[in-house]
Amino acid sequence: MEILTPAEMAQADRNADRAGVATWQLMQAAGEAVTSEALKRFPGAARIAVLCGPGNNGGDGYVAAACLLAVSGLPVEVWRSGEPRADSDAAKAAGQWVGAVGELEEFSPQPDMLVIDALYGAGLARELEGNDRRALERVRAAGSQVLAVDLPSGLSGLSGAVLGYALQADCTVTFFRPKPGHLLYPGRSLCGELVVADIGIPAGVLSDIGSRLWGNAPELWLHALPRPSALAHKYQRGHVAVLSGKMSATGAARLSAEAAARAGAGAVTVLSPPDALAALATHLTATMLHRFDTPDDVLTFVEQRKVQSLVCGPGFGTGEKQMAVISALLQQVETPLVLDADAITLLAKERETFLKARTGEKPTLVLTPHEGEFARLFPDLAEGETLSKVERARTAAKRAMAVVIYKGADTVIAAPDGRAVINTNGTVWLATAGSGDVLAGLVAALLAQGMPPFEAACAAVWVHAEAGRREGFGMTAEDLPQAARKVLAKLINR
Numbered sequence: 001m002e003i004l005t006p007a008e009m010a011q012a013d014r015n016a017d018r019a020g021v022a023t024w025q026l027m028q029a030a031g032e033a034v035t036s037e038a039l040k041r042f043p044g045a046a047r048i049a050v051l052c053g054p055g056n057n058g059g060d061g062y063v064a065a066a067c068l069l070a071v072s073g074l075p076v077e078v079w080r081s082g083e084p085r086a087d088s089d090a091a092k093a094a095g096q097w098v099g100a101v102g103e104l105e106e107f108s109p110q111p112d113m114l115v116i117d118a119l120y121g122a123g124l125a126r127e128l129e130g131n132d133r134r135a136l137e138r139v140r141a142a143g144s145q146v147l148a149v150d151l152p153s154g155l156s157g158l159s160g161a162v163l164g165y166a167l168q169a170d171c172t173v174t175f176f177r178p179k180p181g182h183l184l185y186p187g188r189s190l191c192g193e194l195v196v197a198d199i200g201i202p203a204g205v206l207s208d209i210g211s212r213l214w215g216n217a218p219e220l221w222l223h224a225l226p227r228p229s230a231l232a233h234k235y236q237r238g239h240v241a242v243l244s245g246k247m248s249a250t251g252a253a254r255l256s257a258e259a260a261a262r263a264g265a266g267a268v269t270v271l272s273p274p275d276a277l278a279a280l281a282t283h284l285t286a287t288m289l290h291r292f293d294t295p296d297d298v299l300t301f302v303e304q305r306k307v308q309s310l311v312c313g314p315g316f317g318t319g320e321k322q323m324a325v326i327s328a329l330l331q332q333v334e335t336p337l338v339l340d341a342d343a344i345t346l347l348a349k350e351r352e353t354f355l356k357a358r359t360g361e362k363p364t365l366v367l368t369p370h371e372g373e374f375a376r377l378f379p380d381l382a383e384g385e386t387l388s389k390v391e392r393a394r395t396a397a398k399r400a401m402a403v404v405i406y407k408g409a410d411t412v413i414a415a416p417d418g419r420a421v422i423n424t425n426g427t428v429w430l431a432t433a434g435s436g437d438v439l440a441g442l443v444a445a446l447l448a449q450g451m452p453p454f455e456a457a458c459a460a461v462w463v464h465a466e467a468g469r470r471e472g473f474g475m476t477a478e479d480l481p482q483a484a485r486k487v488l489a490k491l492i493n494r
């Protein structure tokens with residue numbers, strides 16, 4: 001599903017108006033959607049308080065208050081912060097509320113109350129403070145249940161950051177399409193359960209908005225998922241090479257290799273420095289093993305053995321020898337490359353040179369940084385508090401001419417052409433040692449089988465998360481490749 005920034009949502013609103021769906025009509029539908037979710041989700045509420053701001057978010061609140069009074073049979077109170085602008089839709093909605101309107105500073109929330117937070121939504125323009133903030137703090141202290149209209153007030157719809165203060169909502173009802181702030185942390189957790197209500201905006205309004213952001217789902221990349229032909233031999237099904245680090249750190253490369261094999265690569269080779277050969281040989285069965293001493297050995301192997309993708313970084317090491325290998329790969333190899341972990345740390349040491357070289361058409365590169373690695377490679381982007389995670393990932397992707405998988409509980413995948421995806425099926429069980437190594441292997445397997453890099457990255461992240469969900473409590477990274485295989489098998493048979 002498309003994700004719209006607040007500015008794009010405003011455009012959708014204007015387009016709907018042009019298509020004959022008036023904003024007043026949308027406000028009615030929004031208020032009704034809030035009403036029906038309130039009734040459905042909070043049957044135990046003894047009374048309802050609606051907090052209305054001065055803009056259209058408040059307008060939705062006035063409409064909901066009127067509907068709830070008509071149908072809930074419960075006492076409904078309205079408390080306002082500021083008066084709607086004369087002649088606005090919000091003023092019209094306020095005019096239709098027949099009950100009393102209290103000033104927000106006098107509002108006294110109760111534990112048995114459902115509070116409908118309609119202070120600010122997409123129009124939040126500055127930090128929430130003063131009476132607004134104090135009222136919300138009282139709600140939190142009272143322990144009332146909270147339904148947020150569009151967004152918990154104070155939450156940035158663009159970035160998911162809190163401007164000043166925001167309540168933890170039990171449920172958030174937004175309209176038409178989700179916004180980045182609903183899916184990026186901390187916004188994602190503050191929204192509680194997210195409901196995306198259809199308020200009658202026709203999907204056709206999206207055509208000239210050109211949103212380039214989506215929630216990750218198989219519909220985006222299923223068509224590109226590799227399905228091997230019956231006649232393919234193992235090398236046609238993709239040969240993945242994974243570079244191992246020294247003897248004491250071979251586990252990471254093995255996890256990547258195992259994941260690549262389970263994700264359908266026809267052949268997988270671990271390239272090993274001399275001292276790690278023995279350790280690897282005792283552990284590998286179906287995976288092949290090949291020794292390398294110098295960067296040239298790696299280049300020769302890639303060329304002669306028709307390697308179709310490479311993983312470098314997991315457990316690789318961050319010394320000069322390793323730097324020489326990465327430089328050779330970036331400068332002399334056309335094969336799609338997945339750089340993770342130590343490889344990203346190495347790139348960061350030479351970030352100026354690396355980024356300078358990454359201009360124009362370049363061979364496929366996928367970078368998989370977590371928060372710390374991202375900050376090392378793109379320190380200026382990581383510091384910018386005004387940029388959302390999506391904007392940071394997009395800028396990084398453009399600068400590095402790479403698909404960037406910016407990992408975290410809200411992983412964002414971005415391509416140099418501006419396409420971006422927020423992943424939403426992550427699970428806490430994925431936060432385990434070696435999980436990232438598996439992800440790198442999954443990406444490499446899909447690349448080796450010819451899947452385009454952005455789609456491969458999105459698919460790998462989704463499959464990885466789904467595998468983590470499947471395994472759940474007590475899962476280790478060793479369980480992930482097998483679980484990923486099952487997830488992929490199901491997708492391929494769809």
Ligand SMILES: NC(=O)C1=CN([C@@H]2O[C@H](COP(=O)(O)OP(=O)(O)OC[C@H]3O[C@@H](n4cnc5c(N)ncnc54)[C@H](O)[C@@H]3O)[C@@H](O)[C@H]2O)[C@@H](O)CC1
Nearest residue numbers: 013026027055056057120121122123124125126127128150
């Ligand atoms: N775009 C659409 O298609 C629809 C929008 N609707 C509603 O309209 C909302 C957006 O309405 P608006 O653009 O009027 O914006 P809001 O109602 O979110 O807020 C705008 C008003 O709040 C003031 N304000 C902003 N931040 C403040 C702060 N921190 N402290 C004090 N005052 C602050 C502004 O000066 C302005 O008066 C959405 O969130 C949604 O609830 C719905 O009516 C349905 C359709």
Ligand SMILES: [K+]
Nearest residue numbers: 117120151153
């Ligand atoms: K709100």
